[in-house]
Amino acid sequence: MTRNATPRSILDAIGNTPIVELSRVVPPGHARILAKIEWLNPTGSMKDRMARSVIDGAAASGRLAPGGTVVEYTAGTTGVSLALVCAAIGYRLEIVTSDAFSEEKRRMMRALGAVVTEVPSDNRRITETLIKEMIEASRVISERPGHWWSDQLNNHDGVTGYHALGEEIWVQTDGRVDAFVQAVGTAHSIHGAAETLRRHKGDLHVTAVEPAESAVLSGGPTGSHKIEGIGIGFIPPLWKPGEVDEIIPVTTSDAKEMTRRLAREEGLFAGTSSGANVVAALQVARRLGPGSTVVTIMVDSGLRYMSTDLYAMPG
DSSP states (O other), X not given: OOOOOXXXXXXXXXXXXXXXXXXXXXXXXXXXXXXXXXXXXXTSBTHHHHHHHHHHHHHHHTSSOTTOEEEEEOXXXXXXXXXXXXXXXXXXXXXXXXXXXXXXXXXXXXXTTOEEEEEOOSTTOBOHHHHHHHHHHHHHHHTSTTEEEOOGGGOTHHHHTTHHHHHHHHHHTTTOOOXXXXXXXXXXXXXXXXXXXXXXXXXXXXXXXXXXXXXXXXXXXXXXXXXXXSOOSXXXXXXXXXXXXXXXXXXXXXXXXXXXXXXIIIOOOBOHHHHHHHHHHHXXXXXXXXXXXXXXXEOBXXXXXXXXXXXXXXX
8 A cells, every 4th residue: 555655744734624514503494504613723723724824925925034933912722823833834933812811722822832921811801901912012022133923913814814714615515605604803714705705606695793792893882701712892903894794793601602502412612702603693594594504613622711611511
């Protein structure tokens, strides 16, 4: 038996994740809901796509020199993905994050070689003030010689990283997708995937999801919530409201309850933003009804949240 002798990098494993149909949490009379299982990327999240894209883009343009140091602020998921990419290629990485986010993410970043600086939070609440303090701390670090600030909120390469996600969805659904539902943090994934899908289907319905406690995209006041990875408390710089048909706010409690249901009833072990996606997708599926297809994202793995109260259930 012969084997392929061509060496492959872990980065070649990014993308081409499976898509599955939700069968038990979707009531009769709704459109079918398909979920893209993005925790099957190498680090366990969709952010591997973005991390590869921004590092490749910076290296190609000369902004990031060989052996240089990448700097980023993150709730953790982007930081873990950047740590993987930097380790695989040979860059150093300095991360600014906070104790508001799960311990697992901080441990993973350090395990992959990142230097991690933690900004203290107010009782682990995710707020606009916290995010802006993290951004400023990373900006200061990036001014050191040989450092490059990836600045994810303002990095257009992040959007490019999700074009392949949209193409995969189109192929895996055989072109039968009527609505796309995705939670908004930087807005990279919703815009990147939707841009590709709309090239195939111009009348695609695109739904953004945000925390109800900080529904700034919907015109509400900034606030605190506990859905990690989304809802930064202010309008993301690259947000394009004209490319979204509606915004659905979801409470932290509803997102957590749906996340637990996905584990118990569908065998899908995900993080809280994935639960928020399904809460919103159910609203869209109810309106569209049978014969239509709604696609949403399982953003990351529940293994990243075992130190939080998400799965701290009795019994």
